[in-house]
Amino acid sequence: MKATVLFSALALAGSLGFAQNYPTAEQTVPDVMGWMKGFPPSQEKTLHASDGSFFEFPALRYSVNHMREFFPTRNVSSGNGKKYQLKTKLDPAIGNVTFTPWDSDKTMTFEESLGANYTDGIIVMHKGKIVYEKYPAGLKPDGLHAAMSVSKSFTGTIASILVAEGKLEPSKKVVEYIPELKDSGFADATVQEVMDMTTAVKYSEDYNNPNAEIWAYSVAGNVFRPADYTGPQNYYEYLATVKKLPDSEHGDAFGYRTVNTELLAWICSRVTGQGLADMVSGMIWKPLGAHYDGYYQVDPSGIAFAGGGFDLNLRDMAAFGEMMRNGGRLNGRQVIPEIAVNYIATGGSSDEYKATFAKGDYPKLQGWSYHNMWWITNNSHGAYMARGVHGQAIYIDPAAQMVIARFASTYYASNKYIDPLSIPAYEAVAEYLLNK
Amino acid sequence: MKATVLFSALALAGSLGFAQNYPTAEQTVPDVMGWMKGFPPSQEKTLHASDGSFFEFPALRYSVNHMREFFPTRNVSSGNGKKYQLKTKLDPAIGNVTFTPWDSDKTMTFEESLGANYTDGIIVMHKGKIVYEKYPAGLKPDGLHAAMSVSKSFTGTIASILVAEGKLEPSKKVVEYIPELKDSGFADATVQEVMDMTTAVKYSEDYNNPNAEIWAYSVAGNVFRPADYTGPQNYYEYLATVKKLPDSEHGDAFGYRTVNTELLAWICSRVTGQGLADMVSGMIWKPLGAHYDGYYQVDPSGIAFAGGGFDLNLRDMAAFGEMMRNGGRLNGRQVIPEIAVNYIATGGSSDEYKATFAKGDYPKLQGWSYHNMWWITNNSHGAYMARGVHGQAIYIDPAAQMVIARFASTYYASNKYIDPLSIPAYEAVAEYLLNK
Missing domain, CATH: 3.40.710.10 (DD-peptidase/beta-lactamase superfamily)
Incomplete structure (x- = not known):
């Protein structure tokens, strides 16, 4: 479980330092390594999302090509219309x-x-x-x-389209779109500040800090969380728990915090249904x-x-x-x-x-x-x-x-x-x- | 967990008796019921695979259209060739x-x-x-x-194609394709007996029996099994544990046992890689x-x-x-x-x-x-x-x-x-x- 949360964290922004003596790109080609190969794959070549093994290097070289085989997913249909030609x-x-x-x-x-x-x-x-x-x-x-x-840039593009179409007003406060966040640190931030990640919220993605908010956020969104888990049930319930940074103002400083992207998607969903x-x-x-x-x-x-x-x-x-x-x-x-x-x-x-x-x-x-x-x-x-x-x-x-x-x-x-x-x-x- | 296993079991063959007073088809249209609707959906309208709620009637009326949103899945590509026309x-x-x-x-x-x-x-x-x-x-x-x-019929069709192409010999014994099953009840069954579900193996899909083999089989294949689970790690490891029915011969009687289909797919994978x-x-x-x-x-x-x-x-x-x-x-x-x-x-x-x-x-x-x-x-x-x-x-x-x-x-x-x-x-x- 811990390792899975770690993956979720790493998948967000990452801050690992340089590591030494890793095998080369050629040595870690998935077909060469043999992960998930064979019927069934051997135990040492089997990767799991539930224990995080799927996202340890070099196993992640396999997993990035097979994410849906580890997690529930929702389709993004390309439709049956005319395809682009390059x-x-x-x-x-x-x-x-x-x-x-x-x-x-x-x-x-x-x-x-x-x-x-x-x-x-x-x-x-x-x-x-x-x-x-x-x-x-x-x-x-x-x-x-x-x-x-x-x-994140796809989420930002969706929001930009909605602004261009006059459906989303970037100067409005978050709470006008998401009343559930009235008691959270996001309430009085503008939509544009969310889009630019300048919200002044208490949210750390420092993986070396066991109390960093990234851990709670990751567990809330993890389908493999423990059965006895009683915290926020999903990303959006987690957002409601985020507090404002003391002595800080929205818009002052860029801070790369993934929660802004989840919030932006939530706002866009409220606008479009x-x-x-x-x-x-x-x-x-x-x-x-x-x-x-x-x-x-x-x-x-x-x-x-x-x-x-x-x-x-x-x-x-x-x-x-x-x-x-x-x-x-x-x-x-x-x-x-x-x-x-x-x-x-x-x-x-x-x-x-x-x-x-x-x-x-x-x-x-x-x-x-x-x-x-x-x-x-x-x-x-x-x-x-x-x-x-x-x-x-x-x-x-x-x-x-x-x-x-x-x-x-x-x-x-x-x-x-x-x-x-x-x-x-x-x-x-x-x-x-x-x-x- | 128990309910998830129950789902897996029900999804296989099912033997529920008639039940009374269920709401009608019209009353249980997913859009009317509102499962997973809203951003986020309310807790009472949220369905999970991990607790089995997604497959309780009438919630299953939503879930059958959204299975990949509950489970890891592998794509079956239709390719970029010419599409059929009807x-x-x-x-x-x-x-x-x-x-x-x-x-x-x-x-x-x-x-x-x-x-x-x-x-x-x-x-x-x-x-x-x-x-x-x-x-x-x-x-x-x-x-x-x-x-x-x-x-199952898709698996049977794959096997039938391989037989037609001369790549799979239905009269051969299972053990000739899958040596790992030499000590299992399947070892001396023919491939055709597997295809026809006439293998005489001890495997019950009686959901009313807590010792029925269906439960162990379902847990082996369930990504949401408990972290401390130590049994067979996948469907194929489970198959190796299946015993022969005492005083029975392969080929004598049809018995609808899903394990035959898993075995048939395994055999086909061995043949094709x-x-x-x-x-x-x-x-x-x-x-x-x-x-x-x-x-x-x-x-x-x-x-x-x-x-x-x-x-x-x-x-x-x-x-x-x-x-x-x-x-x-x-x-x-x-x-x-x-x-x-x-x-x-x-x-x-x-x-x-x-x-x-x-x-x-x-x-x-x-x-x-x-x-x-x-x-x-x-x-x-x-x-x-x-x-x-x-x-x-x-x-x-x-x-x-x-x-x-x-x-x-x-x-x-x-x-x-x-x-x-x-x-x-x-x-x-x-x-x-x-x-x-």
């Missing part, structure tokens, strides 16, 4: 693009970074075409993979013409895990990114309102946003900001990202007309330790494509 | 076809029987066209529904051109629940039945070998098969037999069926060129109590279509 014109030279990892004096090629980052699948798109596509480990082109906190999986299906997946149904891990009340529970296909994720890069259009169809895309991509770049972000704990991400559940680089290319633990990413670079979609399963959870090998790599490929 | 030419007069339920002296219309049987969805096909299609409760045309023991979900995908679902992915509930070792864990779309199930009726062909494609279809449809109709079946406990099914995990009526139309608890059915009537696919959620588990309202109804519609 052209492919591979440029193998991308693999040879070199970059210098942060804190290093040695260069590395883009292709070398894929192994160093335990990449499971990566697609680079340029001007709407797939120019690079690799599946080094476990993931199949027709498979699904855990998006981890990239899920639909659960998150159905909203993503109806507002994004079907209009996009996704090729594969996705799914959400659900809590004991059937509530989708908005902060980290979405699983989807890599090409579908690349197509989603390409649609974002194109002002909400793909294959000539307006998938989501352009106003929602602009709201995400350019609405969080003011000095005020940067100052708010700087109060968070991301010293390597100088000048960045966080807005509508997306990470805004504020670099000269106007790049912005969706990011998830263990290396999940969508990197959208408008200037370079480039989108990168990546699934991975590094032994690090936190992107703090993954960024040094990936952000400069993405920037280098963008420069290459810009000058091509 | 023409529709509705004949509303079918609803007015009358029949006399068994043990009754009052006639009823076919449409009335749908309510009396708590039908969730039904399709009647005639000469390859959909002539009747209704979704009275909960199930949507694009939804999936639990097939319960109709799943694939799990059941992948076999059904590759050997049936993709070549059929199914419109929707299906899925299997899986045990704690990721093994598909072959005896009752398949969930699929109703039209896909009707198309599967139509393919069977057409000697394995649909839309001009040979989906499965004709020899496999004939093996199922006509291979179990000898007097010997009927005599073996008569030793089972199905006094209402005079002259029937059980063969390759299908129910053979041996009536003048050559009809045969796939059957699952709570009213799931595929009824294939070659003479009438008719296929009926039905999903339901009656308060009875056992078909013994459902047959009186359904078998004569199917026969009456077949007569109507034959004479149309």
Whole structure:
């Protein structure tokens, strides 16, 4: 049970330090390791969600491709409408693009970074075409993979669409949408503050602290919790227990707290009358013409895990990114309102946003900001990202007309330790494509 | 926990007696009852697998449409190939076809029987066209529904295909395929005896007996079993514990024991190197051109629940039945070998098969037999069926060129109590279509 809770925690944001002597990406390819292989698999190769073994490295390299085989899930239908089409014109030279990892004096090629980052699948798109596509480990082109906190950006996109459509008012207080939270720390925060994770609530994701709120939150959402558990019955009941930080004001500082995403999904459900999986299906997946149904891990009340529970296909994720890069259009169809895309991509770049972000704990991400559940680089290319633990990413670079979609399963959870090998790599490929 | 085990047991074969004063089909439509509705759902409307509440009538009327939201599952991909096409030419007069339920002296219309049987969805096909299609409760045309023991017939079809392809030898002993079972009661049974459920093993599905083997079997396969559980870790480890019935011989008598289906799937996996979900995908679902992915509930070792864990779309199930009726062909494609279809449809109709079946406990099914995990009526139309608890059915009537696919959620588990309202109804519609 403890290990399961730990997984839930790690799956959220992660803050593991560097660890030494882990086996390499090649050594930990799931087919090589043999997890869950055989009829039946041997006990030492059997992974369980109930004891957390499924998410210990390197076993997680198998599990990220098979989340629904461990948890209850709700389908995100792609429907029976017209599917998007993406052209492919591979440029193998991308693999040879070199970059210098942060804190290093040695260069590395883009292709070398894929192994160093335990990449499971990566697609680079340029001007709407797939120019690079690799599946080094476990993931199949027709498979699904855990998006981890990239899920947050899908929740933020849903909220941004609702704002664009005039159905959700970001300046309203949380309590106006969710009266159940009137006694919680969220009550007087605005919806926009929730979207930007600047709510001043007492909620720690410090895994080294046994009293951190992350533990109670994780148990509330865990279907494998003990039978005698009597705490909050689901994510939303947990949210009602969250207190305000003493001597703090909403809006002052960015603080990466996954509870904001659960709350945002709750607000969106109140507005639409639909659960998150159905909203993503109806507002994004079907209009996009996704090729594969996705799914959400659900809590004991059937509530989708908005902060980290979405699983989807890599090409579908690349197509989603390409649609974002194109002002909400793909294959000539307006998938989501352009106003929602602009709201995400350019609405969080003011000095005020940067100052708010700087109060968070991301010293390597100088000048960045966080807005509508997306990470805004504020670099000269106007790049912005969706990011998830263990290396999940969508990197959208408008200037370079480039989108990168990546699934991975590094032994690090936190992107703090993954960024040094990936952000400069993405920037280098963008420069290459810009000058091509 | 106990209730969950009870569910697993009921989901297998069921033997509940008649119960009185249950609310009607109309009163128990899931949307009316409101289970899992709201954000979050109220506690009294929240259903759990871990405590079994999800499968108590009438809550099960919701759950049969949402099984993956309660359990870990494995996808059955329909692939990206060409989808089958079924023409529709509705004949509303079918609803007015009358029949006399068994043990009754009052006639009823076919449409009335749908309510009396708590039908969730039904399709009647005639000469390859959909002539009747209704979704009275909960199930949507694009939804999936639990097939319960109709799943067994899919396992039997996989085995029949492997026999037709020369990959599986039905006269061989179980132990030749599964050496791990050398000390079990199954060791010296033939594969055909497993396919026909005539193995003489000590295995009771009597839910009134606390020592019945069904309980140990259900716990072995339950992801929600207690953390301190130390018994068999999965369905296959359980099979190794099954003993032979004293003073009995394999092949002598039909005995409806779900363990045979798990064993058959195991044998097929050994032959193909694939799990059941992948076999059904590759050997049936993709070549059929199914419109929707299906899925299997899986045990704690990721093994598909072959005896009752398949969930699929109703039209896909009707198309599967139509393919069977057409000697394995649909839309001009040979989906499965004709020899496999004939093996199922006509291979179990000898007097010997009927005599073996008569030793089972199905006094209402005079002259029937059980063969390759299908129910053979041996009536003048050559009809045969796939059957699952709570009213799931595929009824294939070659003479009438008719296929009926039905999903339901009656308060009875056992078909013994459902047959009186359904078998004569199917026969009456077949007569109507034959004479149309």
